[in-house]
Amino acid sequence: MTEQDLAWHKAIDADALDDGEVTMCPAGLKTVALTKLDGRYGAIDNRCPHQGGPLGQGTLENDKIRCPWHGFDFDPFTGEAAGGPDFNVRTYPVEVREDGVYVGTPTPAPHPRTVSDVLLETMTNWGVDTVFGMVGHSNLGLAEAMHRAETAGKLRYFGIRHEGAAAFAAAAYGKLTGRPAACFGIAGPGSTNLLTGLYDAKSDRAPVLALSGNVDSSVAGKGAFQDIDLLAAFADVSVYSAMVRSGSDHAELMTMALKHAILDRGVGHLVLPDEVQILEAPEQKSSGPQGRMPDLRVSPPAAALQQALELIATATRPLIIVGAGAKFDMPAVVVLAERLNAPVLTTFKAKGQISDAHPLACGVLGRSGTPVASWMMNKADLLLVFGASFSNHTGISPYKPIIQIDTDPMMLGRFRPVAVPVLGDVGVTAAAVLDAVRPNPALVDQRPEIADRWSVWRTEKARRADKQLGGRVAAATVFEELSRLAPADAVLTVDVGNHAYSFGRYFETTEQSVLMSGYLGSIGFGFPAAMGAWAAAPDRPIVAITGDGGFGQYLGDFTTAVKYDMNITHILLNNGELAKISEEQRSAEYAVWQTSLHNPNFAAYARDCGAYGRRVTDAQDLSSAITEALSHPGPAMVEVLTDPSNH
Structure with missing residues (x-):
C-alpha cells in the first residue's frame, strides 16, 4: 500500500x-x-x-x-x-x-450493493420514507443501508429511546395518512418492545411496516443471546410476517409485506438475520407498487343500494354515524347529510371528522361523547352508519333500523344483523345514495333541535369550566381554552385516561384531525403518536394531549422530540393519579388501591430536556401558557394540575 x-x-x-x-x-x-x-x-x-x-x-x-x-x-x-x-x-x-x-x-472501497439495499430501495419505491427505530448489534447491516438511503435523501430516520414509542409513532403516521411508516428494532427485546404499538395498529387497522434484525442464522434456534422465534412472536399481530433468507427473493418479500400492510390495513413484518443483511446483491432488482395495486373505490351492489334507498325514503328523522373508516371520505358523507337534514354523530375515534361548528354536527356518541349526540340518536328513526365498528363504547342503538356501509365484508353486521348491509367504498357509496335518493316528503329539518341541544350543553360546559378548585384547574376549563386556541389545521393526539373522556365531551373541533389508541386503548400512546404525526405532517401544528400516567410511560422520548426539533405542543393534565382506574375501583365497590403516582415537575423536566415548559395551577394563567406553547418553535409542554375527581 x-x-x-x-x-x-x-x-x-x-x-x-x-x-x-x-x-x-x-x-x-x-x-x-x-x-x-x-x-x-x-x-x-x-x-x-x-x-x-x-x-x-x-x-x-x-x-x-x-x-x-x-x-x-x-x-x-x-x-x-x-x-x-x-x-x-x-x-x-x-x-x-x-x-x-x-x-x-x-481509502474505503465503494460499498457493495447488499440485500439490505435491495430491501430499502423497494421500501422507498413504495413511498415509505420514514423510519422510527433503534440501531443495535443485530440490525447494523440494515441500519447502514438506511444510513445510505438517508444520505441520498430518500429516507428520514428518527432514533427513539424505546421501541414501543417507535411502533406508536408509526401507527399514528398510518392513522393520519393511510400510508405506512416503518418501525425498526433488534433481535429479542428490541422487537418484542414493538408489539404493543403494533397491536394498536392492528386494532385500529393502520398500515405499518415492522423490521426486525435477528441473530445470525448459524445460532438461531439454539438458545443464543437474544434468540427468540420472532415469526411466532409476531404471528398474531401481523397481517404478513416472513423471514428474509439468503436465497429469498428479497425485493418481493418487501413488496409482499407492504402490499399486505396497505390493503389489509395492518402490520407487515420482515425478520432479517444478521448475516443476510450484508450479503452482496449487485444484480438484484428492487420492486415497487406499479401494476400491483387495485383501485379500491368500489361501488356498492345494485340490489343493496336499492334496499338502502327504499329504507331511506321511509325515514323522517334519519341520522348518520361516521367511524374512522370514513376519515378520507367525509366531504361526500356531509353532502348526503345536508340533503337528508340528517344529524352527523361520530365515534370517539372519528372525532373531528366533521366540524362541531357545522349545523348538523352533534359531536361524539357514546361513553366519551356529548348529550347532543345521544339525544339526537334517541330521536332518530333510521341510522346510516359509515365506516364504524359498532364498539360497545360507542353505543349505537341496536333497536333502530340500520344501513351499514363498509369496505370490509367482515365488518357488516359484525355483532348483530343490520337492516341493510352495504359493501362499498364509503365515498363512492355516499355519492351513489345522494345521486338516487328520494327523501320522505315529511323529512324533518333537525337543525333547530340540534342548535337547541348545543345551547343547553354549552351552558353546562361553561358552568363546569367556571369551577374554582384551589390550586387545580377543571378539565372543562382546559378543553374550553384549547377549543378556543388550537389551530384549525392542528393534529391532536390523545392518550388514554380521564382526560380523554373529558376531551371527547368538552373539546369542540373545527378542522382538526384527532388520533387516539381506539380499540386497544393503550395508555402511553399520546406523545409517541405526536412524534409520528409530526413526521407525517411537519407543516401542521401538532398537539399531544396526555395525562400524567400515560406520559410517564414514554417520557424519555420527550428528548427525541427535542433532538429532532419536532414542533409539538404537549398539554399534560397532571392529577397525580391513575384516576380512571380509581373510578373503576369505586364503581366495583373496591377500595382505591395503588393508583396514586409520584410525579416529577413535568414542566421543569421539559426545560431540562431543552424545551419550553410551564406549569399551570390557576385557570387565569391557562390561556397565556397555551398561547406561548403553541407559538414556541419546537417542543413545548404546558403541565396543568387538575383534580382527579373533576373531569
Missing part, C-alpha cells in the same frame, strides 16, 4: 495515552486498538478474529494485547497472534504530529 492509498485520521491527543496502555480509537470507518509501549505507538485492527472481541478494551500483558473475551494474545505492532498466523490481525501506520496521534487507513 502506498502513502497515496492512505487516509490519515487523528486518533487521540498526543498526551492522552499513558505508556503501557491500549485503547480503542476510531480512524475513519475503521476502529483500531492503539497502544503506547516504551514510547512507541502501534495500531492494529480492533476486532479479534476469534469472535470479534474488542482488542482495544483488552490489557497489555508481557508486551502483548490480551483479548478481553477469550484471552488471545496479539503483538501491538505486528498484529501477530499467539495462536498462529491464521489469527494475525492487520496493522496500520501511525504518525505522531504536533496536534496528536494519527492513524493511516486504506
Whole structure:
C-alpha cells in the first residue's frame, strides 16, 4: 500500500495515552486498538478474529494485547497472534504530529450493493420514507443501508429511546395518512418492545411496516443471546410476517409485506438475520407498487343500494354515524347529510371528522361523547352508519333500523344483523345514495333541535369550566381554552385516561384531525403518536394531549422530540393519579388501591430536556401558557394540575 492509498485520521491527543496502555480509537470507518509501549505507538485492527472481541478494551500483558473475551494474545505492532498466523490481525501506520496521534487507513472501497439495499430501495419505491427505530448489534447491516438511503435523501430516520414509542409513532403516521411508516428494532427485546404499538395498529387497522434484525442464522434456534422465534412472536399481530433468507427473493418479500400492510390495513413484518443483511446483491432488482395495486373505490351492489334507498325514503328523522373508516371520505358523507337534514354523530375515534361548528354536527356518541349526540340518536328513526365498528363504547342503538356501509365484508353486521348491509367504498357509496335518493316528503329539518341541544350543553360546559378548585384547574376549563386556541389545521393526539373522556365531551373541533389508541386503548400512546404525526405532517401544528400516567410511560422520548426539533405542543393534565382506574375501583365497590403516582415537575423536566415548559395551577394563567406553547418553535409542554375527581 502506498502513502497515496492512505487516509490519515487523528486518533487521540498526543498526551492522552499513558505508556503501557491500549485503547480503542476510531480512524475513519475503521476502529483500531492503539497502544503506547516504551514510547512507541502501534495500531492494529480492533476486532479479534476469534469472535470479534474488542482488542482495544483488552490489557497489555508481557508486551502483548490480551483479548478481553477469550484471552488471545496479539503483538501491538505486528498484529501477530499467539495462536498462529491464521489469527494475525492487520496493522496500520501511525504518525505522531504536533496536534496528536494519527492513524493511516486504506481509502474505503465503494460499498457493495447488499440485500439490505435491495430491501430499502423497494421500501422507498413504495413511498415509505420514514423510519422510527433503534440501531443495535443485530440490525447494523440494515441500519447502514438506511444510513445510505438517508444520505441520498430518500429516507428520514428518527432514533427513539424505546421501541414501543417507535411502533406508536408509526401507527399514528398510518392513522393520519393511510400510508405506512416503518418501525425498526433488534433481535429479542428490541422487537418484542414493538408489539404493543403494533397491536394498536392492528386494532385500529393502520398500515405499518415492522423490521426486525435477528441473530445470525448459524445460532438461531439454539438458545443464543437474544434468540427468540420472532415469526411466532409476531404471528398474531401481523397481517404478513416472513423471514428474509439468503436465497429469498428479497425485493418481493418487501413488496409482499407492504402490499399486505396497505390493503389489509395492518402490520407487515420482515425478520432479517444478521448475516443476510450484508450479503452482496449487485444484480438484484428492487420492486415497487406499479401494476400491483387495485383501485379500491368500489361501488356498492345494485340490489343493496336499492334496499338502502327504499329504507331511506321511509325515514323522517334519519341520522348518520361516521367511524374512522370514513376519515378520507367525509366531504361526500356531509353532502348526503345536508340533503337528508340528517344529524352527523361520530365515534370517539372519528372525532373531528366533521366540524362541531357545522349545523348538523352533534359531536361524539357514546361513553366519551356529548348529550347532543345521544339525544339526537334517541330521536332518530333510521341510522346510516359509515365506516364504524359498532364498539360497545360507542353505543349505537341496536333497536333502530340500520344501513351499514363498509369496505370490509367482515365488518357488516359484525355483532348483530343490520337492516341493510352495504359493501362499498364509503365515498363512492355516499355519492351513489345522494345521486338516487328520494327523501320522505315529511323529512324533518333537525337543525333547530340540534342548535337547541348545543345551547343547553354549552351552558353546562361553561358552568363546569367556571369551577374554582384551589390550586387545580377543571378539565372543562382546559378543553374550553384549547377549543378556543388550537389551530384549525392542528393534529391532536390523545392518550388514554380521564382526560380523554373529558376531551371527547368538552373539546369542540373545527378542522382538526384527532388520533387516539381506539380499540386497544393503550395508555402511553399520546406523545409517541405526536412524534409520528409530526413526521407525517411537519407543516401542521401538532398537539399531544396526555395525562400524567400515560406520559410517564414514554417520557424519555420527550428528548427525541427535542433532538429532532419536532414542533409539538404537549398539554399534560397532571392529577397525580391513575384516576380512571380509581373510578373503576369505586364503581366495583373496591377500595382505591395503588393508583396514586409520584410525579416529577413535568414542566421543569421539559426545560431540562431543552424545551419550553410551564406549569399551570390557576385557570387565569391557562390561556397565556397555551398561547406561548403553541407559538414556541419546537417542543413545548404546558403541565396543568387538575383534580382527579373533576373531569
